[in-house]
Amino acid sequence: MSLMTAIEVSASGLTAQRRRLEVLISNLVNANTTRPAGTEPYRRKDVVFTASEPQGSFESAFGEAMGAVRGVEITQVVADRGEPARRYEPGHPHADKDGYVLYPNINAMEEMVNILSATRSYEANVQATTAAKEMAVKTLDIAR
Amino acid sequence: MKAGLIQDPMVEAMGNFMTRLSRRQQVVASNIANIDTPGYETRDVSFHLTMQEILSGDSLPLKTRKPEGGLLQGWTPIPSEPEVFETSGLPMRADRNNVDIDREMLKLSETSFTYAVATQLLRGKFRTISSAIQEGRSG
Numbered sequence: 547m548s549l550m551t552a553i554e555v556s557a558s559g560l561t562a563q564r565r566r567l568e569v570l571i572s573n574l575v576n577a578n579t580t581r582p583a584g585t586e587p588y589r590r591k592d593v594v595f596t597a598s599e600p601q602g603s604f605e606s607a608f609g610e611a612m613g614a615v616r617g618v619e620i621t622q623v624v625a626d627r628g629e630p631a632r633r634y635e636p637g638h639p640h641a642d643k644d645g646y647v648l649y650p651n652i653n654a655m656e657e658m659v660n661i662l663s664a665t666r667s668y669e670a671n672v673q674a675t676t677a678a679k680e681m682a683v684k685t686l687d688i689a690r
Numbered sequence: 691m692k693a694g695l696i697q698d699p700m701v702e703a704m705g706n707f708m709t710r711l712s713r714r715q716q717v718v719a720s721n722i723a724n725i726d727t728p729g730y731e732t733r734d735v736s737f738h739l740t741m742q743e744i745l746s747g748d749s750l751p752l753k754t755r756k757p758e759g760g761l762l763q764g765w766t767p768i769p770s771e772p773e774v775f776e777t778s779g780l781p782m783r784a785d786r787n788n789v790d791i792d793r794e795m796l797k798l799s800e801t802s803f804t805y806a807v808a809t810q811l812l813r814g815k816f817r818t819i820s821s822a823i824q825e826g827r828s829g
Contacts, residue, residue, distance in 0.1 A: 548709070548712040548713060548715075548716055549712050549715065549716075551716050552712070552715045552716040552718075552719040553719075555716060555719040555720050555723050556719045556722065556723060558723055559719075559722060559723030559724075559725075562723070563726075566726075594728075595724070595726050595727040595728070596727060597720075597724050597727050597730050614717055614720070614733050614774035615716045615717060615719075615720045616720045616723070616724055616730070617720070617723055618723045618724050618726075618727055663726070666791075667722075667725050667726060667791075670722050670725065670791055670794070670795065671719075671722055671723060673722075673795065673798060674718065674719045674722045674723075674798055675719075677715065677798045677799065677801070677802040678715055678719065680802055680806075681711075681712065681715060681801075681802055681805045681806075684805060684806050684809040685708075685809060687809055687813060688809050688812050688813050688816065689816075690813075
């Protein structure tokens with residue numbers, strides 16, 4: 547049923563945005579994570595969204611023309627290649643021989659803004675699901 | 691068109707209309723799900739054109755036409771699938787995505803509301819039939 551496809555598509559959006567939120571939060575909590583000198587510091591991560599065929603729908607199983615309707619999926623989680631910040635902290639256990647510690651290239655403000663964006667997109671998908679559900683209920687009303 | 695209780699042209703037209711509306715809901719859901727997907731372009735179902743045809747009266751069962759067609763030309767019988775096209779003229783972001791969230795949310799409630807109107811009309815139609823069956827005793 548076509549309204550179910552709409553709900554599935556929104557569900558894929560919800561999943562993708564939630565996973566993005568998880569990645570963003572892990573960036574935020576690791577903003578001050580250091581690693582022993584000589585090893586790669588924690589790097590900011592971000593997700594890559596790609597439009598996808600809605601999964602497991604009745605229509606797609608029968609190869610019906612679903613071309614225009616796309617769900618979304620995360621195809622990749624990529625590490626930011628930006629330079630880590632070097633801070634002079636000679637007493638730090640992770641400091642190198644010159645006394646510098648590598649901190650991740652994470653800007654807390656930037657992460658907060660991205661988290662807001664993910665939250666709003668999630669809410670928009672919730673709204674879309676609710677609207678499709680209401681339409682399905684209205685259809686039942688015809689026979690009442 | 692046969693005139694009968696169930697083969698009623700209005701019922702059939704409303705059925706087509708609702709199919710198209712739910713298709714539009716799918717497309718809008720797809721646009722919203724892909725709000726952050728680079729390179730995704732906003733899609734829409736030819737819908738207002740269909741409404742105009744309904745209002746013009748003599749076009750039952752529903753027909754559609756290409757959105758770029760002229761005012762009086764390019765009319766074709768309704769395909770089993772409503773036409774879906776990529777919306778042009780929307781400002782594109784740096785990641786080649788042109789989904790405008792406010793526009794999509796508006797379309798979402800618009801479609802939902804229009805669908806509710808269509809179901810109410812159909813319900814009224816079936817109530818009338820029900821009333822006739824029961825000789826007007828109760829709806």
